[in-house]
Amino acid sequence: MPRIITCYKWVKDEADIKVDTSSRQLTLDRVGYKISDYDRNAIEEAVRMQEQHGGSVIAVTVGPPSAKQSLKDALSRGPEEAYFINDPSFAELEPAQTAAILAAVIKGRLEYDLIICGEGSSDLYAQQVGPRLAELLGIPCATYVNKLALEGTRINVERKLDDGIEKISLPLPALVTVLPDINTPRLPGLKQVLAAGKKPVHNIGLKDLGLTCEVTLNTTGILAATMERRRLRFGAGNEDIRKVVDALLKEGVIA
Amino acid sequence: MSGVWVLGERREQTLELLNAGLGLARELGTTVTAFAIQDQGLAKTYIECGADTVYLLGSLAPEQPLEDYVPVIVDVARQKNPDIFLISATPRGKEMAARIAARLGVGLGSECTRLRLDENKSLVMERLMFGGAAVQTVVCLTRPQMATIPPRTFEPAVPLANREGEIIELPAPPAGKVRVLERKPRVQESVDITEARVVVAIGRGVEKQEDIELIQELANVAGGELGCTRPIAEELHWLPENRYLGISGQKIKPDLYIGVGVSGQIQHISGIRDAKVICAINKDENAPIFEAADYGIVGDLYAVVPQLTRELQRVLKK
């Protein structure tokens, strides 16, 4: 029966980001947070596998103390316990640091057969944590997976790549990163949310890790990507549609 | 230090990276090294196109994945200490880059769309974050400075006169733990959406697969191709995957983009940013696509699209 770890990130909801077009500064103080989109697919896949084969699912996240809010959401999706690795300095980690922290916690404390991560986070979308974590743990990995099947002591997966599908087989323990089309994450009901509050959470701080997270990548700037557009509005009436078509003709974009 | 290294999954991508690498190497006064996968002919091509050295990677057994090259590449990188290492951001390339970076203990800029050198000759990389809402500038503090580069970011390098270079063969990698069971090549699509002058994109506002016909008529009259949002291709599978536009899909630069029932989330907008004119049809006046559009039509697509098609037919006399 597989012991599964699923990793997720608590991220700013990019849909809430406001932009000052003249200064290209981002306004981030009013943004909401969410479990990164594809990590929800990762959690769902872990839970489905458990429903099919038994075993266990542990959710692990690395973040600042404020990411505590994510635990109930994550646990309501099915995992039976969570590891919350937090420190105020974990607010803006780079992928190499996140992978190193996850590796330190998993190596020392957790037994597992399979680790499931999302393809990439919806904030940085660097798509590095999964494969880096596999390397640090010395286990095989498969990225961009949209089908997963447990076959005894191996896992067979389908990777969706730019030139087609690649079916591969990995011995356990292994790590996979999943694509959004692998499943549709369930919406937790009230019962699941209430039950989530009672599930165990293991808090781990920086000092418990015995690790210094060296910076290898320095962010020197973040600016809004701007776009000049006319933003003209029209209704659905015939008159308005004519105006739009006239405008497109004048712009010379249809012929 | 042994200069700028480039690794592309295929010929086209390697040539694009070579072009980028040659520019950097010129400024740094150093050499360019490319990897060629299993093919002596490719190695020669890369030298003709500017590489000073080519590492020829030995053949893989049929059941070995491309990623089995990781340890071999890491070994030479440890011996030679490249200053910069660029890898194509294909799915396999991204996995290999992350694993190479992890083994070398270095930073990696993912899917960088601009590269330049600063006054200290450090590589400055620009990439998108927050689904394309922002541009993040990063600098590696470790060596090699690593970046993955999306295909088609740079023009391919071209053959130069009187080129000479060294081809060094690397051993075939031993089998790793992963076994390839089967490869199903993607069916080649006849249209390249990135070449289309007009793209009409459908989103989840289109209720049923049959309704695509309605939008197809609009595209036909406008002389365009159908594109879509990610869920239409990846979740509903109504259109092939190489038709979805956005940060993780195709980036297009048509004269005209018309979004039909597309909400306009930032990840989608990132793929159409360079369209000359953006037109949108959505029944929700607060849909974010209207912020990104030149001409926004607020209305039910099932009423608007037939009207728009008719009106275009009339003025274009089709």
Ligand SMILES: Cc1cc2nc3c(=O)[nH]c(=O)nc-3n(C[C@H](O)[C@H](O)[C@H](O)COP(=O)(O)OP(=O)(O)OC[C@H]3O[C@@H](n4cnc5c(N)ncnc54)[C@H](O)[C@@H]3O)c2cc1C
């Ligand atoms: C990391 C990451 C990467 C992503 N990459 C991409 C990407 O590359 N490309 C991409 O497209 N998406 C991408 N997404 C997904 C993206 O965030 C959106 O979820 C997606 O683009 C929404 O697709 P949609 O507009 O078709 O659907 P929805 O957001 O559901 O929008 C449907 C719209 O149709 C309108 N509508 C409904 N009925 C009608 C009607 N009768 N007439 C007119 N309008 C109607 C609604 O008002 C709504 O605005 C990514 C997401 C993440 C997290």
